Amino acid sequence: MAAARRCTLTILTILMFLLVAGQALASQVSHHRFHSEVLERDYPYTLYLPDGYHDSGLDYPVVYLLHGSFGNDRDWVTRGALKQIADSMIRQGRIPPTVIVMPGSQSWWVDGHNEPARTAFLEDLMPHVEDVWRVVPKREWRGIAGLSAGGYGTINFVLERPELFAAAAALSPASYYPLPPANSTAREHAAFLTSDNRFDADLWQRLNYTAHLDSYLGQDYVVPLYLSAGNYDVFDAESHARRLQALLEPSQPGQVPLEVLSGGHTWGVWRASLGPALDFMFRYLQPPLAEPPDDR
Template structure:
């Protein structure tokens, strides 16, 4: 029996229709949230502080309950827009919220000329705590309690996020560090830290002492004392800040090696509150995009949870 072939245009029409429906679905999904770019004058810096913000679908500035907020720090020589333009944060957050894996939340992506330290070029750490956080909490309906805040970052931003959580554990319910540039005792020679203005002294040289004084290793003992119950009047007054770490197995800065050192150091303090995920790839957005869903799922096991570490 002869069966005529369907005309070619029917296949093309079906393909176009399928693509159009997919486009509508994706467009509707991508428009469920909003990403805005703002700046405000920072007294600490003496100039405008840029930041990008992700607002979830149906964000309500008058909501009874405050939204959880996560501060997302960028890497060396990058900007506040990279998490969205290169990291797919908006799409990932939309998808996880729509699936019910994480609650509707606000993501703040600040910009910095530093490695998130009070370095030789700008007091980025002080500006974050003294200017950015108060501005955000006064401008948006976000939580001002520990259990409603998280902090995360990639590369130099992972270095900064880790330092912030260790220095100020009373402020954050959890922290995620993706390929953190938290190198011990010094950065590898191919790291941009050796030429970054944050660590270049007046003589034009890399400031080794500043690096070591500002790295996470310098915060560990005080952090341990604050979060470790000891059964005395000096007993730690806070629960630990759970830590998520990721790294690429072929990272040119040996991020896997340094991530393992970090995990070992933190597990001595909080053995049940550290997770390390390793991914194929290098020190690239391929790894950070791949690990972002796991990082956010980890963070929101604690951020926004009433049974997370106690507020202060």
Template sequence: MRKRPPWRLGAVSLFGLFAGLLATCSTALASSVERHHFDSTTLGNPYPYTVYLPDGYADDSDTVYPVVYLLHGSFGNERDWVAKGNLKQTADRMIRAGHILPSVFIMPGSRSWWVDGHNEAARSAFFNDLMPHVEERYRVGDERAMRGVAGLSAGGFGALNFALERPDLFAAVAALSPASYAPFPPANSSANRHPAFLNEQGEFDRQLWEQLNYTAHLEDYRIQVTPRPAAKESDVLPVPLYISAGRSDVFDAELHARQLRQSMEKIQPNDVHLDLYPGGHTWQVWRASLPAALTFMFQHIGQPAQSESGE
């Protein structure tokens, strides 16, 4: 594996970079999708992922790309976003139209709900293994402004939690029909039977759910992104949040999405957006909302931060 060159971008150089990225977009994009895996120390087994590489991507290029992590849903896998979510076609079209920057999309696989649950330390593996691997293997930026995270259903649960726990790492987050149920999952949710939340007795671990759900992160997140006394700005910026849900979702995702929006608007009133779509907890809704989610995210990804410490 090649060694990562010592390139880092400051806020000033980002403007010129992104103008160049958009200028390289051709009418017919020759993007690629590849499946890979690497040995995860945290998991003790191979970590699978699918990667979308934009037209013109080359390991020996000087171009640095934004990276977006896309998380799958409960009992899904790393192939879902390409096979069912039309990620390649959507990204190609949006890059060609100039709606988003040419970017690398990483679609990891997990047997958990993106948590350190009873069956797999998925959260730790994401932060400690996957992100370092991606930033060494691919020509992606390692600044907050160059990263986004998104997911659907259980992946929306995971993406939201990642952004709330580490707002210093992500410039934007999107949660599509997030399975971020408060206080507990509905009876028909797969969370009730997923190995991530089943204790040794095979019962749903309500205490673990409460510890891992987004509601447990809100106060620490609020403290991180709220200016301290006598300070005009906080050291860490809020993570703008896009939420979507289907109006006929069998898990009542609209209700929980509205609760999530209300909770987040108390912390960052100008950085939360909710879209509602006709349909249920299905790929039809997620495919429909993906362009809006990416458009929202790329209003913030690739934008030089003005108030983060050290920049």
């Protein structure tokens, strides 16, 4: 009798484990491509869909999550623990179910010497996502974040096009001023190299966030921006982030927090930053909708 009871308890334990594991794995990560007219090639992206997406009938908020220099669309999943972090935060109720799009770029998210990545992101990727997936195509449901070069791209996008994004996060952003440090990969990336392989300092200064700062500060939209950096960052991302924070804070007090973590310019810092970044962004982003907005 005791043996039978132990067997029953063991089976129940296994069933409970499978149930919990199934809940943890109910979200989906998949890889996609579509033809980009701007790039004249396929545009890759990795997609996170929350648990229940296919059956809920809801329209979701969307976060665009950008990779770093010489990275790709799979980095946030394979190295950044995106699925595990998003699953846990949604399950705990810290953020609502959301769609996360991780695009791939061969540039620094700018229209550089090698490809028009900025234009492709704005004119091809975003319309494609909003046409194919059930996301609300309005500012209040749209956020953007990225690490390193992806943080550089994030800051550029929100300062140039603040009407598109309701919240943002830049982790160890490579928004260096006035120029990248000597050890930055920006100085060897095709986006900023001339035909004779020289770093184009003029192009950097034309494309960096400082080129958009005055217009951003002079208009009505405000994009709350979470910043983070490691205290041993070899590119001194912390001091560059502090400079940006000081420039933005007077016009949006309390909406440009900077978190300094123990670590370098590494995935350890970016994984640790991702949860707080999502927490911060969803103070401003709207939750899923049962009915799309009237003007969709």
